[in-house]
Amino acid sequence: MKTLGVLGGMGPAATVAFLARLQALTPATGDADHIRVLMDLNPHVPDRNTRPGEAEVELGAMARRLAAAGAEVLAMPCNTAHAQAAGIRAAGLPFIDMIAATTAAAKATGAAAIGVLATGGGRALYAPALTAAGLMPVLLKEADQERFMALVYAVKAGDVGPDRRAEMRALGQALLDAGAGTVIAGCTEVPLLLGPNDLDAPLADSAEVLARACVEMCR
Template identity: 30%
Template sequence: MNRAIGILGGMGPQATVDAMNKIIKHTPAHCDQDHIPVVTVSIPDIPDRTESILNHNDKPLEKMSEYLKILEKAHVGCIIIPCNTAHFWFDQLQQRTAIKMISIIESAVNFVQAQNISEICILATSATISTQLYQTKFTQKSISCVVPSYDLQEKIMKSIYAYKSGNIKNSKIIMSEVIKEVNKNRKIKFLLACTEIPLILEDNILNSPENFIDATDLLIQTAINWYQSSPSEHCS
């Protein structure tokens, strides 16, 4: 069996559970033993990533670095972070560990490029948008991307925080309004670049799966491909 996939989670807890569920869903297994080993650290006291970025502090980095050591001690083979905004510190985290880290940003951008998608709308936190974590990568690949207007971005954040606080119904209503507004003048594919958004839009995705690209899903598939392509380790 290969070394486990390590999940640096807790940002938020539901998104972490969703990532774990997607590993199970995408693994071709016929029994328990066929599934991929996973070590998950889901300690939700990591400071709010969006607030920290907008306030120009690195408080989440210190907490994530601390919990990274738990995964190191568990001898995982790779590490994923099911939080797009946390990837603002991705390079710094990678510098602090010798374990391979797989980027949700790279996974999503590579998929969009491989699908020859010429234009995409990014739905993400205000921090992910303002730091241009995706826009920079898409520009490098000559892929056109658009972001919601200021007013719609405010609604997206309201929806995300409503979901995190347990107000699921209101969260879904607000995000659906955003989708309708963006689609009012033209149809466009949406990149769901916040790990809560695929959960908020689960009904919309079921009805029109071709309109949405789930970055979490792509991260998980990249991690599974890593696991399946890694040489097996045997005890001697």
Template identity: 35%
Template sequence: MKTLGLIGGMSWESTAEYYRIINQGVRACLGPKASAKLALWSFDFAEIAALQAAGDWPALDALMVDAARRLEAAGAEALVICTNTMHKCAPAIAAACQLPLLHIADPTAQALKADGHTKVALLGTAFTMEQAFYRARLEEQHGLEVLIPRAEDRAEVHRVIYEELVAGRIEDTSREAYRAVIARLVARGATAIILGCTEIMLLVGPEDSPVPLYDTTRLHAEAAVAAALA
């Protein structure tokens, strides 16, 4: 079994899900006493969120590279960034660290294509929905057509993530808002919805959508198990 290096804490609410899913996956494969070999670097998300809001991505690149190097020094053999948005820093990590990096968009796209989806919608932070680093990978490397919500819907999806979900708050009114956003995306032709923020699965589930939801947290964590046991 390879040792996985988890870059987490962004937020810890979803990092805890990674820890649970990866360990459950290893136990299912190797037996009831088995658990994953993991090294975890967990950020103070307040520091990360402040730099995101300021648009200081060079500083964020530096922090993420430092985390990757610390995990490599701790014995990690592969890296998992436990968040969608901070995959914006994946090129900097890949350039500075020799460890293989399991990109969250890849197992998500593979699952969508395996199920026959080609026109999908993406929910996530404003960074993930609006910038090219995530959508372009889905479109250019995997051939998917990716829809994003309209501007006012993007603002509400982003607000709920940063004001509620990262703080562990689950609000019924926000669930209803997400349901409405999903319905509008389905009306535009999306046959599946990517939950492209690792906290969104805390708020909505299959019962909230008329089309399948693809939880990037679970797909990424399950791919990490496969990589660790390969």
């Protein structure tokens, strides 16, 4: 079994939820059946949307520290930060590509048009990935995207109440109304507000997709 190194903290609640998914998705009858995980939960990574260069430097340093501590595979439950993946890969370890894995999961639903709930940086990654996979990206209108970002920061501030959940459902529905047949939860804060039964269409949850990929690669 390979040791997993996780670059986390972007944000902390989403990272903790990812670890819970990793544990729940691991087929185990006892402690020793689970994956060994080395975690760097670093909430001080510079903002991936506004300070990408500084973020890549810090993410690269995190990857090197995890490698030195014994990690054999790296994963990062933050979609936006995958724009800085080159700094992480420079550590020389296999790095699970969350964007590619989630795009493949969305394609597997059979939908031709895929809605994307993600930050601006996340949308910039998913749109070309979906297009390259022969799928049509469906994005929120500008006003709805601003509402989405407000929800992301609300989650980071600890607000995951019913009003916020209703707002996220409404944004997911807006993508379906615009023609999407599947919705990607392309920000790891999204599943803290939106569950698989909240929309009348498949939800490709990037955090769950990544957790499954980690289990497959490490076991």
